[in-house]
Each structure stands twice: as C-alpha cells, then as structure tokens.
Amino acid sequence: MNADDWLRTLTAELHQRRVAADAARHVVAEAATHLREGGGDPWVVFGPPQQYAGAVVESIGTAPGPRPGPVRLHAAGITKRYGRRTVLHDATLTVRAGQIAAVIGANGCGKSTFLRICAGLMSPDAGEVTVSGRLGYCPQSGGTADFLLADEHFVLVGAGQGVARGPARRAGRAAARQLGWEAGGDVQARHLSGGTRQKLNLTMSTLSAPDVLLLDEPYQGFDQGTYVNFWDQLSRLRDAGTAVVVVTHLLNQLDRVDIVLDLTPARETGWHAPGIQGGRQ
Amino acid sequence: MNRIVTVAEMTVRELLRRRGVLLLLLLMPLTFYLIRRDAYLGQSVRSLLLGVGWAVSTAALFATTAARELEPRLRLSGYRPHHLYLGRMLGLWTVGLVISVPFFLLPMIDGADLRYGGLAAAMLCSVAVAAPFGMLIGALLPRELEGTLLLLTVVTVQMLINPAGSGAKLTPFWSSREIATWTVDNTDQGYLSRGLLHGFVVTALLALGVAAVASVRLRRRRHLRHLPVG
Known part of the structure; x- marks a missing residue:
C-alpha cells in the first residue's frame, strides 16, 4: 500500500x-x-x-449520526419452503431510512431467498413485505447483459425511470467512479473481470436512486480498495436516507451496520449478533 | 414508447455483436437453398424460407435466454412486462428483416423465375412467426441447449410433414410454405390468402403466449405492498 x-x-x-x-x-x-x-x-x-x-x-470524537427516519422496509413472518425443506421460518426485518441492515447466516440458510422475496422476485409461502418508495436490487451474480457496454446498461436502466440517455450515462459513470471504476470504456460486459462486472451490477442498482436498496453479496471479486469504497458508498447512502439491506457472510463488517438479521437456524449456532431481528430462533 | 424502443435497440445491439452465432445461423438458409437448387426450385425456396425462420427463432431463443436474469431487475427499474417483451420482439423483427434481405435477393441473383412479391410476403411471414416462436420457447425452457433441440425438432417436422395433411397447419411455418407454393408454382390466389391468414393468426397466438408467460413470470407478487414515500 x-x-x-x-x-x-x-x-x-x-x-x-x-x-x-x-x-x-x-x-x-x-x-x-x-x-x-x-x-x-x-x-x-x-x-x-x-x-x-x-x-x-x-x-x-464523531459527528452525531442522523436519526433513523420512517420505516422503509418491513418484512414480517416470511416463511419459504422448497419441497419439504423449510428454508425460512417466520423471518422478520424492519429497516428505517438511514439504516444499514446485514442479513447473515450459514450457506444455504436462505439469505438470497429472503432478499429475493423482499425484492418481490419470488413469492413466500407466508408473510408480507411492505416497501415505502423505490426499490433497488443487486443480485449476487448475473443481472447484466453480456454483449452490452456499461454505458448501454446505464441507458437501459435509466429509460425505465424515464431518464434521458445523456443524464443516465453521466449518472452511471459518476456512481461507478464512487467505486473507483471509470465506466465509460468500449468494453462489453462479458469482457469485464468478475469484480468490475460486480461494480457494474452494483452501479445499476443504485442508478435509480432507490429508497430501499437490497444487495446480495455484491462485493464478490472486489479488491481491497474497492471493498473499502463499497462500504464507504453504503455509508454515504445511509447518510442520504437510504434504507440498505446487505447480505453478507463477512462478520468483521458488522460493526458498520445498524441491524443484523441472522438466518442461521438456532440449533447450528449459539451465537447471535447484537440487534438481531427475527430469523429462525 | 421510449422504453419499448430502448429495449428493442439493446436487443439489436446484442444480437449484432454475436457475430459468430449470426454467421452460423445465416449459413443454414444458404445451405438449405443451395442443396436443393439443382433439383426443384420450389423445394429450394421453401427450404430457404424455413432456414430464415430457423435462424430468426434461434436468435430469439438466445436473446430471451440471455435476458432471463436481467429482466427482473429491469422490472424493478420501472419497466412493465409489456415494455420488455414487446421491445424484444420489435428488436428481433428488425434483425429478422435485415437478415432476410440477402436471402430475398439470392433467388433474384440466381435468376429464379418466381413471383417476388410472394417471396417477400413469405419471408415476412417467416420472420413474423419466428420471433415470438423463439421467444416463447426461450421463456418456457430456461436453457439454450434444450430450446435449440426443440427448435430443431419443430423445423424437422415442418420439413418432413405432408403439407396437404391437416396436421401441417398446426406447424408454425406452414404459412410461408403455402405462400411459397403460390410464389413458385403460380397456383391460385387461395394459397396466398390462406398463408397470410395462417401467418397472422399464428403470430398473434405466439405473441399472446409470450405476453402470458412474461406477465406471469414478471408479475407483481401479492406479498409485496408498495407505499409512496411518506
């Protein structure tokens, strides 16, 4: 360094x-x-x-953090079964504007499923989700078009919000820069490295200025600098009043979040993070 | 409308960048035409039309499969299902029309004596049917290999089935075959009108099928309640 x-x-x-x-x-x-x-x-x-x-x-000392705002995401009693296997049982999470929530748990405990249910991409067997405002979602992988350039992704996402091409491109490049990436190149998404592709993925999810941002382990393939920039950007979004939910298995980052939802079944671990909400007890 | 046009534009861009796949797809109609050229012009032209249908429906299948993971997040970005499937269909029709031009000119350059208006109509039917047909298969089958095998089966059945039999009308590209008969064999007007009607009905049904599948897959789920920012 x-x-x-x-x-x-x-x-x-x-x-x-x-x-x-x-x-x-x-x-x-x-x-x-x-x-x-x-x-x-x-x-x-x-x-x-x-x-x-x-x-x-x-x-x-530190500056006083902004007080959490109104509830932006409320997921209550989420239960999901795949055949006979119950992946989620009565999981509950409430996130307010200006808060970061981490969803943690062992592999296969339903973290991504929970996030997809919150995003409305999958139906639960029981439970409800209420979202106030605009929703942004960044999947763990995929979610980009192999043969399109980064700028074209920004234009595509921007058009969904009714944003013109020029401003959409500029907003995308500016958001990418926050992650230390200059996105204006002539490179198709399939030729980007895994980490850079995830930066594109993440940039797309923040482009529509969402009120609730759902991130499913978006930092895979990030180098150390980008990883730091990523958490830096999450803090900026939190300070701007966004409710952020991030799936993570990196427990060393939990001091940077306001709420932790542990989805690990209680019989598998005796440890519970502070601020735990719901999950399988 | 801007959303539909943007999706159409990106579909065209994506497909035109798959140069290798496109070239291989274009090889099929050309081979179909050339292989029967010395035997009987009618067979040659029908095979050419079937080849164009195959090429466009395969491109549609690839485009639909590739967009499978992207579409849900575009839905969250403000698109409605009809923006996505209509935009994609529009883009595929555009690409289909572009790749049809050299195959329309091919018999002309070859000096074939036929009704070229009919050839254009048959080609349009082929492209019109192929785009929603490939999209529907892509929407129902999640993997490209399975979809390609199904397309291959349909094209083979289309090629081998007795065109006069009642079952032939159930095959998607029967319209272009019927119009091709009018084009090559100078048959009565009934062939043309039957073909056009079949092409229109099949295109409409397939497009409705695509709309139904996309609307279910990209529906707003009941458990999710959206409130305005308070």
Missing part, C-alpha cells in the same frame, strides 16, 4: 466512523502534508490506517 492508498483508506475509515466531514478533511490533509514533507512509509509513521482513524476518533 503506497501513501496515496493509505490516505484513501484513512479517508474511508474516518467516513465510516462518522468523523465530521470538515474534521476528516483536515486530518487527511495534515497527514498528507506530513508525509510529503517528512517522507517515510505511512505504515511506519502513522501505523495502519484503521488504527490511526481509531486514534483520531478517540481524540476528536
């Missing part, structure tokens, strides 16, 4: 930890000046960016 990467990671960490924007800018500028004038490896001078961000938070 060079100095630029270190500073980028520090910026993202400060943002994640809700350090006030002005204070974060000031801290990063000071660190950049120090590195430029004094030289040296930032890892030696300041230590890991996460650790330094932690020290900054301890020193200057």
Whole structure:
C-alpha cells in the first residue's frame, strides 16, 4: 500500500466512523502534508490506517449520526419452503431510512431467498413485505447483459425511470467512479473481470436512486480498495436516507451496520449478533 | 414508447455483436437453398424460407435466454412486462428483416423465375412467426441447449410433414410454405390468402403466449405492498 492508498483508506475509515466531514478533511490533509514533507512509509509513521482513524476518533470524537427516519422496509413472518425443506421460518426485518441492515447466516440458510422475496422476485409461502418508495436490487451474480457496454446498461436502466440517455450515462459513470471504476470504456460486459462486472451490477442498482436498496453479496471479486469504497458508498447512502439491506457472510463488517438479521437456524449456532431481528430462533 | 424502443435497440445491439452465432445461423438458409437448387426450385425456396425462420427463432431463443436474469431487475427499474417483451420482439423483427434481405435477393441473383412479391410476403411471414416462436420457447425452457433441440425438432417436422395433411397447419411455418407454393408454382390466389391468414393468426397466438408467460413470470407478487414515500 503506497501513501496515496493509505490516505484513501484513512479517508474511508474516518467516513465510516462518522468523523465530521470538515474534521476528516483536515486530518487527511495534515497527514498528507506530513508525509510529503517528512517522507517515510505511512505504515511506519502513522501505523495502519484503521488504527490511526481509531486514534483520531478517540481524540476528536464523531459527528452525531442522523436519526433513523420512517420505516422503509418491513418484512414480517416470511416463511419459504422448497419441497419439504423449510428454508425460512417466520423471518422478520424492519429497516428505517438511514439504516444499514446485514442479513447473515450459514450457506444455504436462505439469505438470497429472503432478499429475493423482499425484492418481490419470488413469492413466500407466508408473510408480507411492505416497501415505502423505490426499490433497488443487486443480485449476487448475473443481472447484466453480456454483449452490452456499461454505458448501454446505464441507458437501459435509466429509460425505465424515464431518464434521458445523456443524464443516465453521466449518472452511471459518476456512481461507478464512487467505486473507483471509470465506466465509460468500449468494453462489453462479458469482457469485464468478475469484480468490475460486480461494480457494474452494483452501479445499476443504485442508478435509480432507490429508497430501499437490497444487495446480495455484491462485493464478490472486489479488491481491497474497492471493498473499502463499497462500504464507504453504503455509508454515504445511509447518510442520504437510504434504507440498505446487505447480505453478507463477512462478520468483521458488522460493526458498520445498524441491524443484523441472522438466518442461521438456532440449533447450528449459539451465537447471535447484537440487534438481531427475527430469523429462525 | 421510449422504453419499448430502448429495449428493442439493446436487443439489436446484442444480437449484432454475436457475430459468430449470426454467421452460423445465416449459413443454414444458404445451405438449405443451395442443396436443393439443382433439383426443384420450389423445394429450394421453401427450404430457404424455413432456414430464415430457423435462424430468426434461434436468435430469439438466445436473446430471451440471455435476458432471463436481467429482466427482473429491469422490472424493478420501472419497466412493465409489456415494455420488455414487446421491445424484444420489435428488436428481433428488425434483425429478422435485415437478415432476410440477402436471402430475398439470392433467388433474384440466381435468376429464379418466381413471383417476388410472394417471396417477400413469405419471408415476412417467416420472420413474423419466428420471433415470438423463439421467444416463447426461450421463456418456457430456461436453457439454450434444450430450446435449440426443440427448435430443431419443430423445423424437422415442418420439413418432413405432408403439407396437404391437416396436421401441417398446426406447424408454425406452414404459412410461408403455402405462400411459397403460390410464389413458385403460380397456383391460385387461395394459397396466398390462406398463408397470410395462417401467418397472422399464428403470430398473434405466439405473441399472446409470450405476453402470458412474461406477465406471469414478471408479475407483481401479492406479498409485496408498495407505499409512496411518506
């Protein structure tokens, strides 16, 4: 990790930890000046960016987070069976505007099924979902057209919202840039790497400015920098009032979310995350 | 209307970029025509029309299968089912008409003596039927291989069945065969009108079938209630 990467990671960490924007800018500028004038490896001078961000938070505190808004997504009593096998039993989740909810659980416990039911792409055997506002959904894989360019995907999604081609392309490229990707190239989706294709997937889901954003492990294939940018973008969306639901199996990110829904059957694990809602108990 | 046109445009773009597949698909009508050319012009022209039908329906099958995962998210982006299937059909008809042009010119260049108005009508029927036919198979069968095998079976049955038998009218491309008879053999007007009617009815039925399957697959589910942002 060079100095630029270190500073980028520090910026993202400060943002994640809700350090006030002005204070974060000031801290990063000071660190950049120090590195430029004094030289040296930032890892030696300041230590890991996460650790330094932690020290900054301890020193200057954080900006108060916005209070959660009205309920945007309410899934109640979701039950789904495949033949005799019950995948989901009475799963319940409520997410308000300005909150991030993580759906976690072992492989095959119904995380993707739950999200598809919330998106209205699949019917449950029991239960109801209420969504306030516009819905965005990013599948785990697929969901793009192999032979279309990124810009053409943006135009296609934009047309669904009645957005003209130029603005749709610009909005798509700007959203892609948030993930560290310049999307305006002449490359068909099938020629993109797995990670970049997921960036396209994710960009498409945020393009319609959804009030509720459902993400099914969208970070597969992301490198470390993009992964940091991804959580950074989720925080920005949360701060802008979006209700975000993200399926994840990376438990080290749970301190960055407001609500956790664990769908692992209770007999398989004794552990329950704080803030757990519903799921199979 | 803008949504339908955008989906149609993207369908055309996608298909035209599948150059390898398109070339192989175009090879079939050409081979069909050339292989019977020395024997009997009528058979040659009928085979050509069947080949065009095969090519367009296979392209429709591929386009439909490829869009299977994309369509649900487009539905969430504001599209309604009819925007998606009508747009795709429009795009496929456009591609079908474009690839028909060289096959319409082929007998002309070859110096075949036939009613070219009839050939154009038969070609239009072939393309009109083929797009919703391939889409319907693509909508019902999730994998390209299964769909292609079914298409192959239909085309083979169409080729081997006795055209005078009542069962022949149940095959999708009977219309172009009937019009081709009028085109090549100078038969009475009844062949033309029967063919056009059959083509129109089959196209309408297939399009309705596509609409029904798409509307069910992309329906708004009952468990999901949308409220305006409060």
